[in-house]
Amino acid sequence: MNISTSIPARMRGLNRAEICDVNFGEFVHRWDGSAESKPAPGEAILDGSALDAESFRELFESQLVSRHLDLMARVLRVRNKVFYTIGSSGHEGNAMVARLTRHTDPAFLHYRSGAFMAERFRKLPGMDPVMDSALSLAACKDDPISGGRHKVWGSRPLWVLPQTSTIASHLPKALGTAIAIETGRRMGHALPIPDDSIAICSFGDASANHATAQTAFNAAAWTAYQKLPAPVLFVCEDNGIGISVKTPGGWIGNRFRNMDGLDYFAADGLDLAGGYADVQRAVEHCRRTRRPTFLHLRTTRIMGHAGTDFEIEWRSMEELCAVEATDPLLRSATIALQSGLMSKGEVLELYEATRKRCFAAADEADRRPKLDRLSDVIAPLAPYTPAAVKAEAERADFGERRLEVFGSQARLPENQPPRHLSIQINNALHDIFAKYPETLLFGEDVAQKGGVYTVTRGLQKAFGPRRVFNTLLDETMILGMAQGFANVGLLPLPEIQYLAYFHNACDQLRGEAASLQFFSNDQFRNPMVVRIAGLGYQRGFGGHFHNDNSITALRDIPGLVVGCPSRGDDAVTMLRTLTALARVDGRVAVFLEPIALYMTKDLHEPGDGGWLTSYPPPGEAMAIGEGRVYQPQDANGDDLVILTYGNGVPMSLRAARTIEQQFGWKSRVVDLRWLVPLDERFIMESAHGAQRIIVVDEGRRSAGVGEGVITALIEGGLGGTPLRRVVGVDTYTPLAGAALLVIPGEDDIVAAAAALANSET
Numbered sequence: 001m002n003i004s005t006s007i008p009a010r011m012r013g014l015n016r017a018e019i020c021d022v023n024f025g026e027f028v029h030r031w032d033g034s035a036e037s038k039p040a041p042g043e044a045i046l047d048g049s050a051l052d053a054e055s056f057r058e059l060f061e062s063q064l065v066s067r068h069l070d071l072m073a074r075v076l077r078v079r080n081k082v083f084y085t086i087g088s089s090g091h092e093g094n095a096m097v098a099r100l101t102r103h104t105d106p107a108f109l110h111y112r113s114g115a116f117m118a119e120r121f122r123k124l125p126g127m128d129p130v131m132d133s134a135l136s137l138a139a140c141k142d143d144p145i146s147g148g149r150h151k152v153w154g155s156r157p158l159w160v161l162p163q164t165s166t167i168a169s170h171l172p173k174a175l176g177t178a179i180a181i182e183t184g185r186r187m188g189h190a191l192p193i194p195d196d197s198i199a200i201c202s203f204g205d206a207s208a209n210h211a212t213a214q215t216a217f218n219a220a221a222w223t224a225y226q227k228l229p230a231p232v233l234f235v236c237e238d239n240g241i242g243i244s245v246k247t248p249g250g251w252i253g254n255r256f257r258n259m260d261g262l263d264y265f266a267a268d269g270l271d272l273a274g275g276y277a278d279v280q281r282a283v284e285h286c287r288r289t290r291r292p293t294f295l296h297l298r299t300t301r302i303m304g305h306a307g308t309d310f311e312i313e314w315r316s317m318e319e320l321c322a323v324e325a326t327d328p329l330l331r332s333a334t335i336a337l338q339s340g341l342m343s344k345g346e347v348l349e350l351y352e353a354t355r356k357r358c359f360a361a362a363d364e365a366d367r368r369p370k371l372d373r374l375s376d377v378i379a380p381l382a383p384y385t386p387a388a389v390k391a392e393a394e395r396a397d398f399g400e401r402r403l404e405v406f407g408s409q410a411r412l413p414e415n416q417p418p419r420h421l422s423i424q425i426n427n428a429l430h431d432i433f434a435k436y437p438e439t440l441l442f443g444e445d446v447a448q449k450g451g452v453y454t455v456t457r458g459l460q461k462a463f464g465p466r467r468v469f470n471t472l473l474d475e476t477m478i479l480g481m482a483q484g485f486a487n488v489g490l491l492p493l494p495e496i497q498y499l500a501y502f503h504n505a506c507d508q509l510r511g512e513a514a515s516l517q518f519f520s521n522d523q524f525r526n527p528m529v530v531r532i533a534g535l536g537y538q539r540g541f542g543g544h545f546h547n548d549n550s551i552t553a554l555r556d557i558p559g560l561v562v563g564c565p566s567r568g569d570d571a572v573t574m575l576r577t578l579t580a581l582a583r584v585d586g587r588v589a590v591f592l593e594p595i596a597l598y599m600t601k602d603l604h605e606p607g608d609g610g611w612l613t614s615y616p617p618p619g620e621a622m623a624i625g626e627g628r629v630y631q632p633q634d635a636n637g638d639d640l641v642i643l644t645y646g647n648g649v650p651m652s653l654r655a656a657r658t659i660e661q662q663f664g665w666k667s668r669v670v671d672l673r674w675l676v677p678l679d680e681r682f683i684m685e686s687a688h689g690a691q692r693i694i695v696v697d698e699g700r701r702s703a704g705v706g707e708g709v710i711t712a713l714i715e716g717g718l719g720g721t722p723l724r725r726v727v728g729v730d731t732y733t734p735l736a737g738a739a740l741l742v743i744p745g746e747d748d749i750v751a752a753a754a755a756l757a758n759s760e761t
């Protein structure tokens with residue numbers, strides 16, 4: 001039956017949501033087709049359809065639940081009882097994907113997944129998709145997935161991981177999860193889901209163009225090309241538009257139909273009876289072949305992008321009416337009537353009953369408590385149980401395994417002479433791998449070569465290619481993969497080769513990994529320790545990108561912990577603590593390794609070995625926030641306190657000697673070691689009693705660590721103490737000797753001391 005494109009008088013003044021609502025009722029009333037005889041529950045809903053009658057009935061109900069949640073949200077948004085109106089209308093066919101997959105197949109969903117969710121809720125008894133959605137829409141504390149922090153589709157028991165609003169950012173971790181299912185199984189890791197699970201990942205047609213999506217498609221194809229399994233089902237819900245920009249006709253099919261390594265299937269998501277078999281084929285293909293699978297699901301968009309999108313202002317009425325005529329619920333109503341499964345009265349009754357259910361749930365949600373205390377809001381952001389982390393970090397019950405790994409008692413690293421930073425990190429990684437069979441290390445060149453600086457040398461040989469491997473050259477995917485491994489209970493230690501290259505993948509930590517505990521109310525965790533080599537002072541090598549000193553991008557990622565060692569023994573105990581933090585509290589951490597110190601052996605004079613350290617045996621760890629204080633001999637160092645980190649530490653220790661010679665001041669040098677969060681108490685304690693303070697920050701002037709340190713000092717009451725900052729210039733780092741003009745040097749520290757001395761005369 002055709003829908004007229006002219007607006008009847010009784011519909012004038014209605015918004016498009018109301019019109020779609022009215023359309024449904026009128027469509028059913030006016031339906032004049034002939035009904036077949038009612039099918040039995042197991043019988044095909046229509047001749048030739050792969051969908052049986054009972055399945056159709058349930059899918060139709062799920063579609064209606066989704067639609068009425070949308071309509072309810074539109075009505076109650078204006079009354080300020082609901083806070084989100086991006087709906088699922090037109091996409092209700094995605095219920096088929098839910099029906100044909102399992103509730104243990106991890107799902108990373110498009111924001112138009114109301115019907116998928118309603119259908120997946122059937123997979124476990126006693127769950128109510130309407131109430132859960134209502135609680136989320138109304139930002140209630142009892143919202144089972146995010147605790148009122150965001151309107152997200154998600155459920156812990158149903159393995160639906162909540163997603164942020166950043167389109168396409170979930171594709172890398174979905175692929176990562178698919179790869180992790182296979183890797184975990186092959187590692188002998190006890191997966192929390194069945195071994196033949198697949199990862200489901202849905203997104204829109206416009207989002208398919210995004211770099212982060214393309215990254216995942218490419219990595220999926222790269223994986224399949226090598227005949228490695230990656231059972232991910234990409235579901236592109238193609239409604240032909242992204243907000244107001246139309247996708248060129250046929251683009252998605254054209255782009256993906258013949259993509260090597262991505263097996264393409266198409267299904268009509270507007271027609272349950274017709275589309276079901278095709279969705280089934282795609283799902284079965286993915287599960288059976290373990291290959292990346294692309295399901296191109298035809299959808300439409302009813303009621304605009306969101307409640308605030310008044311399409312009538314930018315589209316013609318004819319076009320709008322034509323789109324509304326493709327409403328999949330009209331098709332489902334037709335199937336229900338034509339098959340003889342339901343009478344008109346039954347269809348309308350179900351429609352109205354579902355509306356009532358949604359409004360009743362919204363009423364209930366309105367009465368439920370909201371987040372009204374800051375402490376409640378941030379409770380799941382950065383869970384931290386220091387005693388348990390300490391106990392785990394100090395746990396040393398893997399002596400036998402490490403003997404195997406290192407070869408003999410004599411070869412244990414604590415029985416070796418003092419060594420430099422890169423060797424001690426390498427030893428620490430061997431120990432962590434011996435202690436935790438679930439750890440994996442991956443990145444660019446980390447395997448046979450052992451990384452650009454040989455920090456990971458020997459790990460692959462010791463622990464095998466399943467646990468230590470090279471990835472493709474793509475930082476977004478490295479971090480996406482890390483999230484995937486973490487999602488199935490593994491403990492990833494991804495490596496980013498240079499700090500500069502973290503920046504093009506930053507959102508995978510900022511928007512994704514670090515936000516998961518917050519948006520899932522700590523029900524999902526993706527613990528990881530990301531090793532990033534960085535910072536300046538590499539003499540004779542690099543220029544900007546190999547000497548990037550911009551720590552700013554890491555500084556304000558909520559919930560993130562960043563440690564930056566300046567010497568080998570600290571690196572070991574810090575890595576132990578960060579790994580334990582990941583294991584115990586599920587946290588995301590970054591270990592920023594100063595490249596220029598990797599091989600540094602001497603401190604004051606060539607050959608003095610002053611920067612070599614012994615290996616702390618298992619059992620020792622460092623508390624987060626705890627810095628190291630270098631106290632001068634025979635003095636408390638109150639004359640001058642130098643607060644610094646990373647390369648600044650040996651530099652400041654050298655400068656302190658010169659300062660003593662020139663000004664007679666005995667200085668205390670403080671290595672912060674933990675850059676995020678800054679430990680304000682430690683900063684205050686270590687600066688206590690200072691006559692003068694210098695903050696040495698090798699990062700950039702703007703938004704660098706130094707700003708935080710100085711703020712802590714002033715807020716802590718030391719604002720009156722004479723203070724200087726020695727900090728990098730806000731510029732890109734140039735090549736060769738010119739680099740040293742833009743980052744702090746020992747001379748600059750001495751000059752700052754001179755300035756302090758001058759100001760006293």
Ligand SMILES: Cc1ncc(C[n+]2csc(CCOP(=O)(O)OP(=O)(O)O)c2C)c(N)n1
Pocket residue numbers: 112165166167203204205206207208237239241242243301305
């Ligand atoms: C990275 C990013 N850029 C821009 C946006 C704003 N935005 C939200 S939805 C959207 C359109 C997405 O269209 P499509 O992928 O086709 O999904 P649809 O809404 O049509 O289902 C845009 C541009 C965003 N959320 N994230």
Ligand SMILES: [Mg+2]
Pocket residue numbers: 204205206237238239240241242243
């Ligand atoms: Mg779209």
